[in-house]
Every structure is written in structure tokens, then in C-alpha cells.
Amino acid sequence: MSKFFKKLKLLLLIVGTSIILGACEDKNENNPRRTLDPNEKVNTWIKDVMDEVYLWLESMRQPVALTSEPELYFESLLNRPTDRFSVIYPDYQELINQLQGVSLEAGYEILLARESETNNNIVAFVTYVKKGSPAEQAGVKRGDRIERINGERLTFDSYIRLLGNRSENHSITFFRYNNEAAAFQAQPAVSLTVTEIAEDPNFLDTIYQVNNEKIGYVVYHFFAPGTDNRYDNRMDQIFAEFQTEGIDHLILDFRYNGGGFVSSAINLASLIAPNVTSNDVFSKRLFNSFLMQFENFQNVETKFRSKSENLGSQLQGNRIYILTSRRTASASELIINGLKPYMDVVIIGDITTGKNVGSVPIEDEDDPDNKYGLLPIIFKDADKNGQSEFSEGFLPNIQGVELRNQNRLLPFGDTDELLLKLALDRIKGVQQAGARLKTFDIEIIGSSFENKAHYGKMVDMDPSIKTILKRKNQ
Structure with missing residues (x-):
């Protein structure tokens, strides 16, 4: 049901019961209305949006409790595994910034690979270094092979935790290929700061x-x-x-x-x-x-x-x-x-x-306290x-x-x-x-790109779509 019809139904209900509510006002003075849980407000908004725009509307799933965390509530609606890309962000403006290439980081991207089938070591190959970034200033280059972050070896057991440190100031221990020796050679460890980067x-x-x-x-x-x-x-x-x-x-x-x-x-x-x-x-x-x-x-x-x-x-x-x-x-x-x-x-x-398939970034324009941003698949x-x-x-x-x-x-x-x-x-x-x-014999197991806001996104910011949605619901 669209917001338009929901609002119409609510209006009729209010008009039809106003006399009764007025007559009972004195009796209800000691029965205040239940305060709506903040998650309920956000999740109600999420459901209203998804009921109208979600591409796989007929396959949308039954949600978890309305009081659940919004991330969990949104995820429970999605048509997985067909829908691999719908996502919710805790801050709409941060989402928009990231889509424009603005993020807090040291400025290098990586491919992850197994070192060998005979051990559990992971190596991270630098794919490129962003211009003007701390990584570029520290001399990090494409092709460098990172083995340690903050002095700790990347392994199957540790690499996810260690890669999380890249969002903060950290050090890397790496090797660089020497053409004359035809081998990777150890380089001095470097310390990297994180800063806000606007990537071109x-x-x-x-x-x-x-x-x-x-x-x-x-x-x-x-x-x-x-x-x-x-x-x-x-x-x-x-x-x-x-x-x-x-x-x-x-x-x-x-x-x-x-x-x-x-x-x-x-x-x-x-x-x-x-x-x-x-x-x-x-x-x-x-x-x-x-x-x-x-x-x-x-x-x-x-x-x-x-x-x-x-x-x-x-x-x-x-x-x-x-x-x-x-x-x-x-x-x-x-x-x-x-x-x-x-x-x-x-x-x-x-x-x-x-x-x-593609998305339109959606924010709650009616509730300034709701900072969440949605990127549901809608077309x-x-x-x-x-x-x-x-x-x-x-x-x-x-x-x-x-x-x-x-x-x-x-x-x-x-x-x-x-x-x-x-x-x-x-x-x-x-x-x-x-x-x-x-x-x-190198097995690639992942990369840093999957964590980027623009990865896997086809985003339309055409204001006409939002205008149509807004006009339809008035």
C-alpha cells in the first residue's frame, strides 16, 4: 500500500473517531500514549520505502521485529541471494560522500591472495596508490607485496582483523619486485596516517x-x-x-x-x-x-x-x-x-x-533525526x-x-x-x-574494492525520480 493511501486511511480514521476521543479525553488523562521506539520509526520508514520501490517486490521477505536494529530489519526484507547489492548506511551524507570518492583512509587499494597452498599466509598486493595520499608520500607503489600490518603477519586467521586496521593509522611491512634479481625484496616498514581523501x-x-x-x-x-x-x-x-x-x-x-x-x-x-x-x-x-x-x-x-x-x-x-x-x-x-x-x-x-540493476539513494526527508540512507535495487x-x-x-x-x-x-x-x-x-x-x-599458482581470495560504497553500484541521482516518488505520495 502506498503512503498516499495510508495517509488517506489515517485521515478518515482520525475524522471518524475525533468525537469519541474528545468525549473520553478526561478518562484517558492517566493513560498516556506509548512512546514509539526509535527503531520502530526508522523501520516503518524502511518498510514504506521498500513496499513502493523495491525491484523484487513480489519476492520481498517478511521482516523481523519492528524494534530490531535497522540494519537487521532492512536485511531481513531482501530477496537474497538474487539481490546481492541492496544496502543500508547509517549516515546518508556519508554514503553520498563515499559515492563521490571521499573517504578516510591512507590511500592504497589491494588484492588479497594465498601465499601458498602449503601454508595459511595471506599476501596483499597493492593495486594502485591514490595521488596525494599518505601512501604515495610514503613511497608505496603498485605491485608492492604487503605481508604484515602493524607488525603482525597476514594469515587466514588474522587478515580480516588486520585489514580493519587500515581505517586507522597503521604500519605495513612489504616487499618490492627487483627486476635485476627477478625476485621480491624486503623494504623498510612504513607508517601510514589516514586522512580524508577526495579521489579523482x-x-x-x-x-x-x-x-x-x-x-x-x-x-x-x-x-x-x-x-x-x-x-x-x-x-x-x-x-x-x-x-x-x-x-x-x-x-x-x-x-x-x-x-x-x-x-x-x-x-x-x-x-x-x-x-x-x-x-x-x-x-x-x-x-x-x-x-x-x-x-x-x-x-x-x-x-x-x-x-x-x-x-x-x-x-x-x-x-x-x-x-x-x-x-x-x-x-x-x-x-x-x-x-x-x-x-x-x-x-x-x-x-x-x-x-x-541499479539504485537511487534515499533519505528520510520528513524526519531529521533519521540519518539512515538506503540504496535499494529499484530498476x-x-x-x-x-x-x-x-x-x-x-x-x-x-x-x-x-x-x-x-x-x-x-x-x-x-x-x-x-x-x-x-x-x-x-x-x-x-x-x-x-x-x-x-x-x-596464485589464488586471489578478495580485494579492498568490495568495501567501497561505489562497488557494485549503478546509482541514479536524477532528481526527477525522487520528485515523482514524492509527488505520488502527497
Whole structure:
């Protein structure tokens, strides 16, 4: 039942009983109303929201007690395991900040792997270091192999607890690969402070010249417009430079891109798809059975933007190369799916996460004491032809897996780095690129990316959706 009907029913009840309540006022002076438990207020709001917007409305589960902790109450409603991504945050504003890449940390991301099948040791490989962060200032680099945090060895028994220390000031003991010795060598331990970092997702852009052809390369870590759209504007500048330089090929590196804002995905796709305008469909959107009763939630389409920096028409073979891993998710997959009807998308790396559904951040605008923020799954996206079957992930055209096919992480932009080399080989016409890759006995068991607010998220901040929801409930 929508809030509109609930409010109407409540209004009728109040009018119908006002005379009785007035007559009994003196008798009830010694029977004050029960004070509503704070959790009940929050959980009632959660249930009202989910009853209207949750994509799997018919499969929503019976909740636990209304007095339960809101995190537990919200979790009890979800259609697990189908729904892998709905989440609740204790603070809405903190959620928004994290989605924009603002967080308290030392500034380095990691992949976790077993050291060997013969012991319980865990090693953490640094995947990248954020610019201007304490980690960068301390000299930490991509490819460094961390074995100890605060002097204690990472093992199966300790690594979860020790990784929790990364949110506070901590020290790391690590090894760095020495090319001359062809081995990892111990480095002096470093102490790292944590600070608030506003991460720019535009990590690297460069141009290579191979066989008289120019290849543009962009490393993009998550989708966020930034304050005053500064991150989207920077991406526009990158493509304007590529356009001016006359690049013939484009490589997008999404290997660590777990998603983010739909608006930034549309912006990037609009720079790539050939000759698209604001009249062309990027994606189509489906909502639950309740919302689909309303006209504003029927036949919803997102359109490309007309961008003067678009360079799609100059790409050879109408083709783009996208580097992926199992951490490539959500808005990254939306880009892949949305571009496929318009051009040849060559995927190089590992199978992607598989997330074709999205969220809208929701706060309780009527109760300032309720700080919680919700990110429930409320829509499913498809391409312009209605194709949306990538919930199991996109399979690569050329497979290559970091640490499994190359036992160390080379710097981004190094032409010998595994995934970039596979893409360059494909562009150069190397036959069976990746067919003879080495395989190393390294088992990846996790990463720091899964803990990021934007990981696995396809977030729409379009105010029209919230306006429609609010208007419908008045």
C-alpha cells in the first residue's frame, strides 16, 4: 500500500473517531500514549520505502521485529541471494560522500591472495596508490607485496582483523619486485596516517604510437561527476585531446571500476558511441510492478548526450577495447551493454561481476533525526534493443587475469603490463593474443574494492525520480 493511501486511511480514521476521543479525553488523562521506539520509526520508514520501490517486490521477505536494529530489519526484507547489492548506511551524507570518492583512509587499494597452498599466509598486493595520499608520500607503489600490518603477519586467521586496521593509522611491512634479481625484496616498514581523501577517478590517460597508429589509453576507477562536475569535465578534456591528436584506437581500463553514478556513465558513453546525439537511446529501464502502474515509470529511456568531444567516428573498425576483471561491475557493465548496439566492444581480461540493476539513494526527508540512507535495487537496465542478460557477467574475448597470468603487478601504462599488452597485441594484429600466457599458482581470495560504497553500484541521482516518488505520495 502506498503512503498516499495510508495517509488517506489515517485521515478518515482520525475524522471518524475525533468525537469519541474528545468525549473520553478526561478518562484517558492517566493513560498516556506509548512512546514509539526509535527503531520502530526508522523501520516503518524502511518498510514504506521498500513496499513502493523495491525491484523484487513480489519476492520481498517478511521482516523481523519492528524494534530490531535497522540494519537487521532492512536485511531481513531482501530477496537474497538474487539481490546481492541492496544496502543500508547509517549516515546518508556519508554514503553520498563515499559515492563521490571521499573517504578516510591512507590511500592504497589491494588484492588479497594465498601465499601458498602449503601454508595459511595471506599476501596483499597493492593495486594502485591514490595521488596525494599518505601512501604515495610514503613511497608505496603498485605491485608492492604487503605481508604484515602493524607488525603482525597476514594469515587466514588474522587478515580480516588486520585489514580493519587500515581505517586507522597503521604500519605495513612489504616487499618490492627487483627486476635485476627477478625476485621480491624486503623494504623498510612504513607508517601510514589516514586522512580524508577526495579521489579523482581519472587515474591515467596517455597516447601510444604503434605502427604509425595512435592508441588512446584511459584508466578510470569509478563513475562520479565530482563537485561541480569536475571529474566529468576532466574526462571531456581527455577526449578532446584524443580527438585533436587523431587517435585511431581507444582502450578503456575498467579492471577496478566497480560502478558509480549513471550520469557519469552516460557522459563517458556519449564521448565514444559514433555520432550519437541526445535523441539516441543509451539504455531502457524497468521498475517493479507497483511503480509500473504509473505513467512516469513506463517506457523510461536514458539518452546519450550530444558531445563535441565525441571521437567514435574516428576509431578504426568502429571498435573499442575494454579491460576488465571480476571487479568490473555495474555502471562499467552498463557502458559495455549500452555501447554494444552501436559498435564492436572487445573485452580483454576476466569475466565481469554481472550486475544489470541499479539504485537511487534515499533519505528520510520528513524526519531529521533519521540519518539512515538506503540504496535499494529499484530498476533494471537494458540496451536500446531491450538486451539485459548480463547478470552472470560479460565473458572476455581475450582472457587474462592479474597475478594468475603475470605474477606481479606492473605499473599502469607499462606496455608489458598484462592486460594492456594483450590489448596492444590485438590492435597490432598479433595472432592468438593471450593464447600462450603463463599460469602461476596464485589464488586471489578478495580485494579492498568490495568495501567501497561505489562497488557494485549503478546509482541514479536524477532528481526527477525522487520528485515523482514524492509527488505520488502527497
